Amino acid sequence: MSIEVTVPDIGDFTDIPVIGILVSVGDTVAVEDPLLELESDKATMEVPSPAAGKVAEIRVSEGDRVSQGSLVLILEGEGAEPASASAPAPAAAAAPAAPAAASAPSAPVTDRGFGKAHASPSVRAFARQLDIDLSKLNGTGRKGRILREDVTAHLKSASAPASGAAPSGGGMGIPPIPAVDFSKFGPVEDVEMARIKKLSGPALHRSWLNIPHVTHNDEADITDLDGYRRELDGAAKAEGYRVTLLSFVIKASVSALKQHWEVNSSLHPDGTKLIRKGYYNIGFAADTPGGLVVPVIRDADRKGIIEISKELGDLSAKAREGKLKGDEISGATFTISSLGGIGGTSFTPIVNAPEVAILGLTRSKMAPVWDGEAFQPRNMQPLSLSYDHRAIDGALAARFCATLKHLLGDVRRLML
Incomplete structure (x- = not known):
């Protein structure tokens, strides 16, 4: 029987480019074998085969744009049921601060040169911001793909004075960092960056340039909460999952x-x-071999500590294996980045636009705290809230953190 393979549920993404066709007509594929590669601003995703069979027709080409439901391929199989409901698994996703779109609108420019340009959405957006015609660029990426470095090189070439003197500034008035030949000082080696970092870098840069970041630091007393957490974690280990502090912080964050x-x-x-x-989807930074990925706990306000803990474990495992689906890395309203297992005292996480705030956690520590009569040893959890100052002022950020530390200070308040 003939099976029409369509683009499955890819979350909120639409009109995204096909960057790779992984099969040819006549190839035999098994269920879940990757057929195509798609790329959004947040992730590179593989479209899996819904059934076993032979590739009869390929209905798309590299550079074509597709959305959920777009017909991409025809399989010839026997007794297989057509299925397009399983979402593609990202080969690489963005870091905790990788935004779905810039918070500030960019200046309008023409669409010349973008229709047939072989470039990712983030590179297209970057070129549009700089008003660069992509049809005039030769890509240095795989199969002639235009990279961000190609756009930057074109910009530097176009702005260089005829005399050959070094330009006084880079794109958008930002002075460029001069190239240095490090081999003059000792042995060097070029090491390819992980794909996740390549994808998230432009988004992080865009977020940092567009958002006026401010970070508010505070501490929460989690002495009693952590004792209760340890009790729950002891029982959870027997069932194959863990209860970490992050579960309680997610629950408290929703209340705040x-x-x-x-x-x-x-x-x-x-x-x-x-x-x-009117919904609360909490993203959390997961450390993977290829870099940071941000899975999302959807409708966290409707879930308890145990359910959140199990979902944290499941999503973290999927992130490490590169098997997250589109709806599992999109739609966050607030993000938490925890470095507690590594250390540190505070840091400035970058806001994950179009969100307006992100909470950073570092390692808790025992500290003497005055109770009115004497110093008592208390387990104090550092909190670092970075926020978009256009949407949140300092007083509101301080009140939010005060509410959060109040909730974390007594686990009973999370039940209210």
Whole structure:
């Protein structure tokens, strides 16, 4: 029987380019074998085969744009059921600060040269911001793909004075970092960056340039909470999952976000309004061999500590194996980046636009705390809240953190 293979559920992404066709007509494939590669600003995704069979027709070419439901391939199989419901697994996803879109609108430019350009969405957006015609560039990536470095090199070439003197500034008025021949000082080696870092780098840069970041630091007393957590974790180990502090921080964050809705909002594209959201999807940074990925706990306000803990474990395992689906890395309203297992005292996480805030956690420590009569040893958890100052002012950030530390200070309050 003939099976029409269509693009499965890829989350909120639409009109994304095909960057690779992994099979040819006549190839025999098994269920879940990768057929195509798609690339969005957040991830590179493989479209898996819904059934076993032989490739009869390929209906798309590299550079074509597709959305959920687009017909991409025809399989000839026997007794196989057509299925397009399983979402593609990202080969690499973005870091905790990788935004789905820039928070500030860029200057309008023409679309010349973009229709047939072999480049990722992030590179296209970068070129549009700089008003660069992609049809004039020769890509140095695989199969002639235009990379961000190609756009930067074109910009430097176009702005260099005829005299050959070094330009006084780089793109958008930012002075470029001069190239250095490090081999003059000792042995060097070029090491290819992980694909996740290549994808997330431009998004991080865009977020940092567009958002006026401020970071508020505070501490929460988690002495009693951590004792309760250890009890739950002891029982959880027997069932094959763990209960970590992050589960409680997610639960407390949702309660704090309900009290301070602006921290759960997004800036409207016109810059004059906030988009108030009636749902709470919490992203968390997961460390993988290829870099940081941000899975999302959806509808966290409807889940308890045990359910959140199990989902954290499942999503973290999928992230390490590169098997996250599109809806598992999109739609976050607030992100938490935890370095507690490594160390540190505070840091400045980059806001994951179009979100307006991100919470950073470092390792808790025992410290003497004055109780009014004497110093007592308490387990103190550092909190670092980075926020978009256009949507959140310092007083609101301080109130949000005060609410969060109040909730973490007594686990009973999370039940209210």
